Amino acid sequence: MPETRLETIRQPSAAKISRKGFWKILGVYFALFGPGIITSNVDNDAGGITTYSLAGSEFGLTLLWTLIPITLALIVIQEMCARMGVVTGKGLSGLIRERFGAKATFYLMIALFFTNLGNTISEFAGVAASLEIFGVSKYLSVPLSAFFVWSLVVKGSYKSVEKAFLVACLFYLSYIISGFIARPDWGMITTEFLTPTLYFDANFLTMAVAIVGTTIAPWMQFYLQSSVVDKGLKVEDYQFARLDVIVGSVIVNIVAFFIVMLCAVTIFQAGVKIETAKDAALALAPLAGKYSTWLFAFGLLNASLFAASILPLSTSYTICEAFGWESSLNRKFAEAPQFYGLYSLMIFLGAGFILFPDVPLIAIMFYSQVINGTLLPFILIFMLILVNDRKIMGNYTNGWIMNLISYLTIILLIVLSGSMIFTSLR
Amino acid sequence: MDPLATIKEKGLCKLGRECYKIISLEVVRMAVNATPQVFLFLSQILGKKMVDPEGRRIGRVSDLIVNIADLYPLVRSVLFLPVGGEKPSRLPWEKISEAGDQLVVPSLSRERQTEAAIGEGELLLKDSLLDKQIVDTHGAKVLRVNDLHLLKVNHSLRLVHVDVGLRGLMRRVGLEKAMDKFFKWFFDYHLADYLIPWRYVQPLSSPALLRLKISQTRLGQLHPAELADIIEELDIHKRSEVFQSLDVETAAEALEETDPKIQVRLIENLNPAQASDIIEEMSPSEAADLLGDLPKDKAEGILKEMEKEMAEDVKELLVHPEEKAGGLMTSSFPSLPPQAMVKEALDLLRQQAENLDLIYYLYVTDEEGHLFGVASLRGLLMANPQTPLSALMDSRVVTVSLEEEKEEIADLFAKYGFKAIPVVDETNRIKGVIPFKSLLEVVAPQLGK
Numbered sequence: 001m002p003e004t005r006l007e008t009i010r011q012p013s014a015a016k017i018s019r020k021g022f023w024k025i026l027g028v029y030f031a032l033f034g035p036g037i038i039t040s041n042v043d044n045d046a047g048g049i050t051t052y053s054l055a056g057s058e059f060g061l062t063l064l065w066t067l068i069p070i071t072l073a074l075i076v077i078q079e080m081c082a083r084m085g086v087v088t089g090k091g092l093s094g095l096i097r098e099r100f101g102a103k104a105t106f107y108l109m110i111a112l113f114f115t116n117l118g119n120t121i122s123e124f125a126g127v128a129a130s131l132e133i134f135g136v137s138k139y140l141s142v143p144l145s146a147f148f149v150w151s152l153v154v155k156g157s158y159k160s161v162e163k164a165f166l167v168a169c170l171f172y173l174s175y176i177i178s179g180f181i182a183r184p185d186w187g188m189i190t191t192e193f194l195t196p197t198l199y200f201d202a203n204f205l206t207m208a209v210a211i212v213g214t215t216i217a218p219w220m221q222f223y224l225q226s227s228v229v230d231k232g233l234k235v236e237d238y239q240f241a242r243l244d245v246i247v248g249s250v251i252v253n254i255v256a257f258f259i260v261m262l263c264a265v266t267i268f269q270a271g272v273k274i275e276t277a278k279d280a281a282l283a284l285a286p287l288a289g290k291y292s293t294w295l296f297a298f299g300l301l302n303a304s305l306f307a308a309s310i311l312p313l314s315t316s317y318t319i320c321e322a323f324g325w326e327s328s329l330n331r332k333f334a335e336a337p338q339f340y341g342l343y344s345l346m347i348f349l350g351a352g353f354i355l356f357p358d359v360p361l362i363a364i365m366f367y368s369q370v371i372n373g374t375l376l377p378f379i380l381i382f383m384l385i386l387v388n389d390r391k392i393m394g395n396y397t398n399g400w401i402m403n404l405i406s407y408l409t410i411i412l413l414i415v416l417s418g419s420m421i422f423t424s425l426r
Numbered sequence: 427m428d429p430l431a432t433i434k435e436k437g438l439c440k441l442g443r444e445c446y447k448i449i450s451l452e453v454v455r456m457a458v459n460a461t462p463q464v465f466l467f468l469s470q471i472l473g474k475k476m477v478d479p480e481g482r483r484i485g486r487v488s489d490l491i492v493n494i495a496d497l498y499p500l501v502r503s504v505l506f507l508p509v510g511g512e513k514p515s516r517l518p519w520e521k522i523s524e525a526g527d528q529l530v531v532p533s534l535s536r537e538r539q540t541e542a543a544i545g546e547g548e549l550l551l552k553d554s555l556l557d558k559q560i561v562d563t564h565g566a567k568v569l570r571v572n573d574l575h576l577l578k579v580n581h582s583l584r585l586v587h588v589d590v591g592l593r594g595l596m597r598r599v600g601l602e603k604a605m606d607k608f609f610k611w612f613f614d615y616h617l618a619d620y621l622i623p624w625r626y627v628q629p630l631s632s633p634a635l636l637r638l639k640i641s642q643t644r645l646g647q648l649h650p651a652e653l654a655d656i657i658e659e660l661d662i663h664k665r666s667e668v669f670q671s672l673d674v675e676t677a678a679e680a681l682e683e684t685d686p687k688i689q690v691r692l693i694e695n696l697n698p699a700q701a702s703d704i705i706e707e708m709s710p711s712e713a714a715d716l717l718g719d720l721p722k723d724k725a726e727g728i729l730k731e732m733e734k735e736m737a738e739d740v741k742e743l744l745v746h747p748e749e750k751a752g753g754l755m756t757s758s759f760p761s762l763p764p765q766a767m768v769k770e771a772l773d774l775l776r777q778q779a780e781n782l783d784l785i786y787y788l789y790v791t792d793e794e795g796h797l798f799g800v801a802s803l804r805g806l807l808m809a810n811p812q813t814p815l816s817a818l819m820d821s822r823v824v825t826v827s828l829e830e831e832k833e834e835i836a837d838l839f840a841k842y843g844f845k846a847i848p849v850v851d852e853t854n855r856i857k858g859v860i861p862f863k864s865l866l867e868v869v870a871p872q873l874g875k
Contacts, residue, residue, distance in 0.1 A: 088661075088663075089661035089664070090661050097557050097570070098557050098558060101556075101557055101598070102557060102572060102595055102598035102599060103598060103600065105557075106595065106598075106599045107599075229661060229662070232662050232687075232691060234662070322570075323570060323595060324559065324568070324569045324570020324571075324572075324590065326567070326659075328659065
């Protein structure tokens with residue numbers, strides 16, 4: 001008798017579950033397909049777009065092929081972070097602190113702070129540049145965007161922030177649309193994409209290094225791992241996290257592909273000389289139509305704003321986790337002073353720097369990538385030690401093939417970063 | 427010198443006055459009759475050179491082993507890395523003497539040094555505490571350990587405080603003096619150490635530490651809402667470890683205060699029997715919300731394990747959507763027939779108070795549950811015990827239907843200032859009561875988070 005009662009009661013509650021079902025599935029989708037894709041999209045920031053446009057407009061399609069090995073390296077590195085996040089449930093900075101102690105962590109965090117500050121400055125430079133195309137002065141656009149970004153996190157709740165970011169990801173389509181508007185010769189592009197070309201020319205090599213440096217940045221590893229942890233992914237969900245990373249890494253490079261290609265078939269072929277992403281956007285107007293310019297500028301604005309919100313946030317999270325300070329978007333300012341303090345400071349300094357008259361924007365963007373490149377090898381070495389530690393990873397350490405690939409990737413990155421620093425200091 | 431004064435002068439404790447007194451007295455009690463007493467930090471001991479009586483180097487200190495069962499754990503042994511050796515060995519602390527910056531080991535013990543095995547009830551200070559997360563049960567915070575503060579009385583060494591401050595961090599980095607000078611010069615301020623007495627510290631680094639008897643009482647000192655905040659702040663593995671270390675009652679209270687998503691995760695990791703034990707301790711409405719969020723088969727498994735009466739209540743609540751009156755209400759409220767006396771009502775409340783979700787109102791109903799009126803606790807206390815409820819009750823009861831939306835209910839609460847509103851069906855039979863707290867959680871979920 002009780003059995004039948006249970007059935008009758010179950011009926012309406014089943015309806016309740018199915019009403020929730022759609023949102024649940026959507027929720028699971030975002031839970032599993034979130035961190036990797038967001039990280040990757042933030043990766044195509046102002047610095048990235050500038051580098052890709054310069055690569056396309058100065059060297060045509062010859063550098064397009066580098067995106068294939070870069071995608072692979074990106075997948076290898078990010079997969080380790082996602083795996084560490086899922087297995088340990090801890091952020092990368094927390095793991096580094098627990099494994100390598102206070103001293104190493106302290107200096108690493110200082111370096112990361114300044115590196116990410118450099119990146120934040122270049123994001124606000126991107127905001128300024130893109131809005132100047134629409135005729136807005138940087139003295140208006142930069143303070144407004146800084147306040148927008150700041151209030152998004154300090155005043156808003158985490159939910160709306162995340163939704164805003166997810167919607168923002170869709171705007172990257174504008175680059176792909178721009179690419180199609182330009183009506184390129186697809187046969188030639190495919191050939192160039194699949195044939196590695198290498199010139200032993202200093203400018204060419206520096207540009208190749210810059211593409212690597214802007215695509216694989218130190219902050220990404222911390223951000224990705226924290227997001228994976230935040231989502232609370234379980235070991236059983238790990239394969240989804242891996243898929244998420246792979247999809248994300250491919251998306252970054254698809255967007256990069258279209259920017260390089262767009263600039264190559266228009267600006268490079270027309271022989272126009274450009275120096276910034278803004279130049280690139282403006283140069284597109286006579287060659288590919290004014291809609292291309294607008295889409296390009298809009299894409300740059302969105303990329304810069306998106307990255308400008310995430311970089312300071314990620315930096316504060318990372319540092320607070322390392323030092324055990326309260327860090328949560330659910331806390332109020334007074335409850336997590338270090339967290340919000342760091343966040344506000346980075347936005348203040350990042351935006352403030354751009355407001356100086358005659359500030360050398362190109363140099364800032366370039367040097368912020370040089371610092372990125374310098375810090376990256378250290379972080380990768382820490383990561384490799386952690387991911388191979390059985391006490392931390394249990395049965396989820398790297399296999400020998402994975403280790404071989406990661407060591408090769410890291411050695412290559414160290415050589416590239418080293419040569420970039422060498423060339424930039426010469 | 428008076429130890430109390432020393433502590434006060436050095437600003438050793440940043441906590442409130444009350445707590446400061448307790449700690450100081452404890453430290454004094456420990457230090458009483460003892461002449462040479464020195465505070466020192468773990469970071470100052472780690473890496474110290476160990477030599478034999480002839481001054482030959484033996485190795486370096488790599489860790490300290492304490493007895494975890496002590497109120498202030500006593501250092502039993504030193505773990506050291508022998509010269510040229512890879513594996514650490516251990517030596518009893520009392521065999522070691524100090525000479526300047528070095529630790530002197532009697533030469534005989536060189537052969538007798540034992541393997542570095544950790545015994546029952548022992549804790550490695552560096553390995554399980556330094557740089558790891560702990561819960562400060564007094565301040566209700568999750569913090570990271572920067573250093574450990576030890577007190578040496580005669581030759582015995584005890585762990586007394588955990589250093590979680592900036593100064594401790596800078597000491598580890600090796601910039602403590604530089605930072606002190608900077609603060610003095612720039613702010614004219616002396617930064618004090620931020621120390622937490624060991625008795626307010628709950629280590630988290632291993633499940634074994636959480637399962638210790640002594641620990642349970644420590645996390646039990648926290649208010650359930652604080653405990654819930656702490657659980658939310660921990661990583662996914664530690665959450666389960668901490669949650670599973672709690673006794674059933676504390677776990678249920680903490681669970682009620684936890685974010686619904688995390689609730690589901692915590693319960694999913696338990697088997698149905700454990701889960702049902704905890705859920706039975708929750709209020710029916712909270713339990714129904716939680717079970718409604720669980721996967722169907724898991725929820726049914728738990729319902730089967732639960733006490734019949736509670737399971738029935740919960741199933742009834744499960745039928746209603748969470749955002750409407752039926753989903754907000756609880757079925758655990760007091761009711762009596764109109765002919766019952768005030769005395770009976772007070773007796774009922776006294777007996778049932780512990781298990782009722784709501785005691786401020788007593789609902790007057792017939793046997794089928796038709797609602798006639800309501801008597802407030804205040805009214806009952808003031809009335810003559812021999813008055814029948816029918817004479818005392820207020821028959822103008824504000825009720826809502828099962829399908830009422832949360833906004834409408836919120837309006838009623840705001841208008842009348844009730845602590846609870848009864849929910850009735852079409853024939854005016856009482857189905858449950860919505861306590862203000864349940865409504866607040868739905869209408870303003872961001873408050874208090």
